[in-house]
Amino acid sequence: QQPVQSPQAVILREGEDAVINCSSSKALYSVHWYRQKHGEAPVFLMILLKGGEQKGHDKISASFNEKKQQSSLYLTASQLSYSGTYFCGTAIYGQNFVFGPGTRLSVLP
Amino acid sequence: EAQVTQNPRYLITVTGKKLTVTCSQNMNHEYMSWYRQDPGLGLRQIYYSMNVEVTDKGDVPEGYKVSRKEKRNFPLILESPSPNQTSLYFCASSLNALAGGEQFFGPGTRLTVL
Numbered sequence: 001q002q003p004v005q006s007p008q009a010v011i012l013r014e015g016e017d018a019v020i021n022c023s024s025s026k027a028l029y030s031v032h033w034y035r036q037k038h039g040e041a042p043v044f045l046m047i048l049l050k051g052g053e054q055k056g057h058d059k060i061s062a063s064f065n066e067k068k069q070q071s072s073l074y075l076t077a078s079q080l081s082y083s084g085t086y087f088c089g090t091a092i093y094g095q096n097f098v099f100g101p102g103t104r105l106s107v108l109p
Numbered sequence: 110e111a112q113v114t115q116n117p118r119y120l121i122t123v124t125g126k127k128l129t130v131t132c133s134q135n136m137n138h139e140y141m142s143w144y145r146q147d148p149g150l151g152l153r154q155i156y157y158s159m160n161v162e163v164t165d166k167g168d169v170p171e172g173y174k175v176s177r178k179e180k181r182n183f184p185l186i187l188e189s190p191s192p193n194q195t196s197l198y199f200c201a202s203s204l205n206a207l208a209g210g211e212q213f214f215g216p217g218t219r220l221t222v223l
Contacts, residue, residue, distance in 0.1 A: 001168075002151070032211070041199060042152070044211035087151060096167055097142060097212075101151040 001026065003088050003100035011106045012078045020073040020103045022088030030090060031064055031071040036102075037084040045086075046073070078107045111136045113215035115200050121221045122190055130185045130218050132200030140203040141183040142167070142212070143175065145196040152199065158183055190222040 003024045010018055022031060029050045034042040048064035048071060061074045075082055083106050089099040113134045122128055134141065142157040144167075154167030158177040172194055174186040183202075187194060198218045203210040 034212075041214035041216055042212075043214070047211060089152075096157065096165070097154050098168065099144075099152040099154075101149065 001092070002098055003090060005086075005088060005100040005103050007103060008101075009104040009106070011108065013108055014078060014080060016078050016107075018075045018078060018082075018105060020075075020086050020088075020105070021070065022072070022100055023068070023070040024090060026069070026090075026092055028064070028066065028069050028071070028090050031062075032089045033060075033062060033071075033073050034087045034089065034099075035082075035084045036087065042087060075105070078105075080107050080109065083107045111213070113200055113202055113213050115198075115215040115218050117218060118216060119219050121223065123223050124191055125189050128187050128190060128220075130187075130198060130200075130220070132183045132185065132215060133181050134183075134200075134202040134213070135181065136202060136204070136213065137180065138202035138213075139180070139205045140210070140212075141177065142201045142203075143173070143183070143185045144199045144201065145169065145194075146199060146217075147196050155185070155198075190220075192222050194220065195222045196220060 003022050006021045031048045033045040036042040064071045085102040085104045087099045087102045091097050116131045139160045143155040144152040146152050153169045155173050156175040158164045200215040201212040203212045
């Protein structure tokens with residue numbers, strides 16, 4: 001029931017790109033992406049809706065493949081501030097919300 | 110300032126001693142939710158509320174109670190805490206239908222049950 005994320009962790013140098021994947025065994029109607037820095041609360045990044053509409057962050061992009069029940073988050077030209085744990089999540093069974101286990105991203109100078 | 114507040118931020122208690130963690134939002138949001146976060150397990154939803162007097166179970170509701178008597182407040186009640194409820198707890202709110210709305214999270218409450 002919980003979405004699956006990959007990779008579990010990734011280490012980058014500043015300026016490099018990263019892709020974080022999220023997949024579900026259940027039909028996805030929307031996918032949310034959040035970032036959580038150490039010791040802080042999660043912060044909303046992006047939401048992707050069935051049908052292609054996307055709302056969110058202007059420096060990070062994402063895709064949503066409804067047929068494959070997958071979403072990917074693209075971080076280009078990583079900055080130090082991108083470090084943190086990224087979670088995908090989705091609403092199922094009405095308004096019950098489920099997060100994936102998270103992907104830890106570390107950006108080094 | 111638009112925000113979600115939680116109190117207390119840190120709490121150490123003993124098994125069986127009833128406690129309440131408060132959550133309040135000033136954004137007139139309809140949807141509110143409680144999550145617990147444990148290492149390796151991510152964020153798991155405990156309870157959520159679509160509006161006043163409307164609450165429902167999330168994935169891990171056992172041992173918890175909630176109420177939504179006012180739109181702005183959504184307290185989490187642990188009537189008989191146990192050590193396995195030691196965790197980091199987050200309250201969150203969203204404007205309305207979750208599919209189209211971002212969730213705003215409170216700062217978190219770190220609970221230790223001895």
